[in-house]
Amino acid sequence: MARINASCFSVRIFFLSGSLLPSMEASSVGVVRMCEALARCGHDVSLFARHNGVDDASAVLGRYGVETEFRLLLLGHAVTHQELGGRGSGFDKKIHYPLAVRRALKRLPAPDLLYGRHLYTMLLAALTLPKTPLVYELHEVRGNRGMRWAERWLFRHRSFLGATAVCESVIADYRRLYPDISDLDLFLARNGADVPCAKLQGAEVGGRPGARRCGYVGSLFPGKGMETVAALAARLTEIDxxxxxxxxxxxxxxxxxTGALDNLIYHGFVDNARVPAYLAAMDVLLAPPRPVMRSVNGRKFGMWQAPLKIFQYMAAGKPIIASDLPHVREILQHRVTALLVPAEDMDAWATALRELEDPGLTERLKAAAHADLVQRFTWTEKAKAVTGYISQRSKRLAL
Incomplete structure (x- = not known):
């Protein structure tokens, strides 16, 4: 296996994702931001992503507000949907798209590193470029035996360097799942957010003049938190x-x-580049996930999530109220960087909102959260941590 010194410029990285670009998926934001951060650190980055009907790669990156550009390869069938964010067929994601990536890898000069979070594509990449070091990014525990068998094969591949994970619970569960792989190296590398421009103007969001504005950004499928937002709007009619x-x-x-609630205002999906302006317009930000969530295809998840919105909220410099769940406590501290309350206790949520009428508490929370984000949770810090890990791991295995 070739030794990688990722602390030296510039390493050629192929980032293999399974995300549709552009889309509503949080995963699409994560892969774009990570690739931008790696490029900002001086690396030569190529992102492989699923085609979603937009051929112009620069236009796609523009919708995410990318400032440090990298190479974007949109592969697979052009998935046509009536609305942005449709997932397309399982065949495209699990078979057609990985085969398209494999064909592209055969045409291109081999990179210094394969880095990815899409299992099927990583498998074919390992078979196509068996001598190229690879790192796998973990976001959740795979739910079926076939996928776990495939991961086991990947973990034992001769070019496998290690895996990064976005939260501690993922690492703990993988250690329990694969106790027989003694050399399985797992590295904690949380998600992050970029600090918005200091001159950012808040979006024009409407609502009642003088009313406090509480904001929620994210999907609306079961368990993400819309249930809490709607319940609070019905209870606290003086707040927008x-x-x-x-x-x-x-x-x-x-x-x-919720048609009867005049204080509940829906803005719909906005491109990720515009999200900071909406956050800047709010007085309080809500992160109310439930213990179990369901994705757009009905799959349960939640216990392994490291919600991107929390990092975006911290970057926005606004006070945060969040569900008191294990994966949230990995990021936020109660009464230090946020108010944490039981996920389904509406009395506690209402009390927390009233507590934030205290300007002293509000200022302390938002200042501490923003400082913590800048110090530990920017995408650039994640990129530096991951490349440092890759360098050290490569050196260790080369001995």
Whole structure:
């Protein structure tokens, strides 16, 4: 295996994702931001992503507000949907797209490193470029035996350097799942956010003049937190609640369910580049995930999530109220960087909102959260930590 010194410029990295670009998926934001951070650190980065009907790679990156550009390869069938964020068929994601990546890898000069989070694509890449070092990024525990068998094969591949994980619970569960792989190296590398421009102007969000603005950004599928937002809006009618995100179907459903609430304002999906302006317009930001969530295809998850919105909230410099869940406590500290409350206790959520009428507490929380983000949770810090880990791991295995 070739030794990689990722602390020296410039390492050629192929980032293999399974995300549709552009899309509503949080994963698409994560892969774009990580690639931008790696490029900002001086590396030569190529992102492989699933085609979603937009051929112009620069236009796609523009929708994410990318400032440090990298190479974007949009592969697979052009998935056509009536609304942005449709997932397409399982065949495209699990078979057609990985085969398209394999064909592209055969045409291109081999990189110094394969880094990815899409299992099927990583498997074919390991077979196509068996001598190229690879690192796998873990976001959740795989739910079926076939995928776990595939991961086991990947972990034992001769070019496998190690795996990064976005939260401690992922690492703990993988250690329990694969106790027989004694040399399985797992490295904690949390997600992050970029600090917005100091001159950023808040978006024009409407609502009642003088009313406090509580914001929620994210998807609206079950368990993500819209249940809490709607319940609070019904209870605290003096506050305006602003919801940014959601598919057309989810928005229609929630509008029908909350039509009588004049203080609940839906803004719909906005491109990621515009999200900071919406956050800047808010007085308080809500991160109310439930212990169990369901994705757009109905799959349960939640216990392994490291919500991107929390890092974006910290970067925005606004006070945060969040669900008191294990993966949230890995990021936020109660009464230090946020108020943490039981996920489904509406009395506690309402009390927390009233507590944040205290300007002294509000200032302390938002200042501490922003400082913690700048010090530990920017995408650049993650990119530096990951490349440092890769360098050290490569040296160790080369001995």
């Amino acid at each position: 609640f602003h919801v940014v995100g959601g598919s057309g179907a989810d928005l229609a459903d929630w509008r029908a369910r």
